[in-house]
Amino acid sequence: VCAAIKAACDNNNKKMHIIFNSVAGRGSHTPWDYAWGGVGISPEMNPALKDILDSIATDNKVRPLRMGAVLLDFYNKHGDDDDCKLVERIINFNFKEPFVKLE
Numbered sequence: 001v002c003a004a005i006k007a008a009c010d011n012n013n014k015k016m017h018i019i020f021n022s023v024a025g026r027g028s029h030t031p032w033d034y035a036w037g038g039v040g041i042s043p044e045m046n047p048a049l050k051d052i053l054d055s056i057a058t059d060n061k062v063r064p065l066r067m068g069a070v071l072l073d074f075y076n077k078h079g080d081d082d083d084c085k086l087v088e089r090i091i092n093f094n095f096k097e098p099f100v101k102l103e
Contacts, residue, residue: 002052009056009065009093017068021049021086035074046075050084056093065093 008017
């Protein structure tokens with residue numbers, strides 16, 4: 001996922017990228033467990049994706065970035081307790097300055 005997102009952020013590549021941050025349930029774990037954590041799941045997908053997005057934000061890339069379409073399962077926990085704010089981070093890459101507050 002990290003390499004795909006970094007490739008998508010190359011504004012000169014003239015390609016539309018479609019990136020999936022998705023998983024199917026297996027055994028006793030549900031897709032929500034994989035997204036946000038469950039017994040024996042490490043790393044959780046959404047906090048890991050947040051770290052990837054934060055690393056891109058500090059790569060001194062020229063904004064706005066052409067990230068493409070990022071498909072997400074279970075992108076927030078329950079609303080108010082979402083500390084990853086994946087959608088907001090992705091939206092902010094479309095602007096020179098952050099458009100959506102992450103607080």
